[in-house]
Amino acid sequence: MKNKLNEEMLRLGKERSAIRELFEYGRQRAKEIGAENVFDFSLGNPSVPAPVSVTKEAERLLREVPAEQLHGYTSAAGAPEVRAAVAEYIGKTFSVPQKAEHIYMTCGAAASLTVLLGALCTPGDEIVVIAPYFPEYRVFIERAGGKVREVPAAEDFHLDLGALEEAIGAQTKAVLYNSPNNPTGAVYGEEELRGLARLLERKSRERGTPVYLIADEPYRELSYGAPVPYAMNLYDHAIVCYSFSKSLSLAGERIGYLAVSPRCADADALFAAVCGAGRALGYVCAPALFQRVIAANLGKASDVSVYRANRDLLCEEMRACGFSYVAPEGAFYLFVKSPEPDAKAFCERAKGHELLLVPSDSFGIGGYVRVSYCVPRQTIERALPAFAALAREYGL
């Protein structure tokens, strides 16, 4: 018997994300030829373990808190003491008078975004994203009823304020940015973000409603020197979507939060809409144990120096091979120029060397590949001959 499903969801499910697809391919290939012979640079799955304090706190909670309290529902927005701790941490770290009642604990950054977009979007609304961008942005925005407005980054993958000026209009609900950036590793500086803030202030004033600024910050702690300005200090109508996936290496535990700036227009109403969207999407509460675990680990981070060392090794060797790229300032991705215009064809060739790289097409621009270097150092070391052979194939 034939059936009529939601065609859009079917399409999304069949194509999967290009990244997830490669991840599954890598798992399969590892079974065939051994994990040590597959060089999987596809996924942003942290390779550094969670800090010991994370494990210790989980163990302590399991030992000391009665199970029916520990594992029961929390309030939909999160356990009150967890929200208070997060608000206090933000206040202390960024000098923002963050209110606990504007913290919404989420099942990770993806949930932070889907819930926020659900709260904000009405049909016709545009969300401005800076290309290249995390491909799921499009999926999340469109499901929320919004439209994606791609604005290309400048050549160095930083903000192009002129292009943003042109793109933002009456239909713009928000600008969504991600810094440190996936896939380019760019970290937006204070000056360019202040420029963006001034632009958004002017546009908001002109039309009489705020253009929101959404800071998607799962890589905040993964900057190798460049300061990462806090959006709320630059612009009133800012919402921060945070995740502990990368900072505490808890990607699979789905824990993060959404913080609405105390200076945001209609902050209480916006927060109520966030609660409504969370409810409608089936997010009853963020996982209870890990809410408490992160509350005791705010400001801590996995050993980020490992990623820095990976970056340095990979950059050096890729340069030696003849590949070109813009040196990443943060996150754990190297965005490499494809030696042929078709990045997908390049990635297929790379597969022949057991190198799993993500073509940039799904990030909204062609001609690049993303190399995730959140992998064991040996993976990079063992992959170097494969990268060299690949470069030779292209006569680099």
Next chain:
Amino acid sequence: MKNKLNEEMLRLGKERSAIRELFEYGRQRAKEIGAENVFDFSLGNPSVPAPVSVTKEAERLLREVPAEQLHGYTSAAGAPEVRAAVAEYIGKTFSVPQKAEHIYMTCGAAASLTVLLGALCTPGDEIVVIAPYFPEYRVFIERAGGKVREVPAAEDFHLDLGALEEAIGAQTKAVLYNSPNNPTGAVYGEEELRGLARLLERKSRERGTPVYLIADEPYRELSYGAPVPYAMNLYDHAIVCYSFSKSLSLAGERIGYLAVSPRCADADALFAAVCGAGRALGYVCAPALFQRVIAANLGKASDVSVYRANRDLLCEEMRACGFSYVAPEGAFYLFVKSPEPDAKAFCERAKGHELLLVPSDSFGIGGYVRVSYCVPRQTIERALPAFAALAREYGL
């Protein structure tokens, strides 16, 4: 500056669910007069601790599995070994040839439902629900683009096949049922479910596309004697939405699954659409630690005898007070007839005695209140004088 949010999400966020609202009120009231003086019967938050084996397994995993493996992303549909364990458990327990590739691990029953409804619904589709029903069904169905078609239950809160026959037509995408039932405690028997299956088979055949049967089963293990038939054994086009929230007292950890029957039409396509909807709603994967915890605890359950004892005590005392109800066969709710037609007014009066009860209006029928008896026995014992006083107010 005034803003334009998604009005529907704002409305949902402002009203909250009546249940969640009471839960928050109860927390507040507990601060004011002491938790022991508030008799909160509002929420289905398990009062019995998780089995010791749950805690032990969580501790073992934290101790023995390297953190970067334990807490990393799993595949979107779940860790392969977890999906295999769930499929094997279903196969063994219900004699269904469940395929692991049709198991999708979720962040609990709410996520199972929002993801499934997202996969199924196209505009105009109706989802049949049996009133009274869990109020979030409406929120989930409408957000997925579907329409709610309420079909009243029979007087004993079991299925009314005649009414279902009338309601199911070309526009029906699925029938969604919940047994053991929230809020009535009814457990649908094999005969009535076979009748429903025959009806759905005929309707499916007539129109040439399947009417899906969605079994929402968070209370499966909470039946006090009545067998709980397995939907897949009665009907081909069945999907089971399961949660470990109640069976293992893990409500806050958000862990459950969705199982598509191997005999379901287009099962692979349906599963792909489920993956697509999961992706679009931001469900990257179910929480990694608890995926593994439940895999080692399939078939185990918290001490359900506590709920049975609570039920017996509460039923006896409520009867003695003069209240009337249909004796619950499962779950942990007592559905009590309001002594005045307006259940909300009755609940307000109950609040005066510090009794927090949920009016039935949000469940799709008037004139009843839901009393959740998943509370410490002392709460029931201490509340008895309050129930008695309330009954006297109504001259019962």
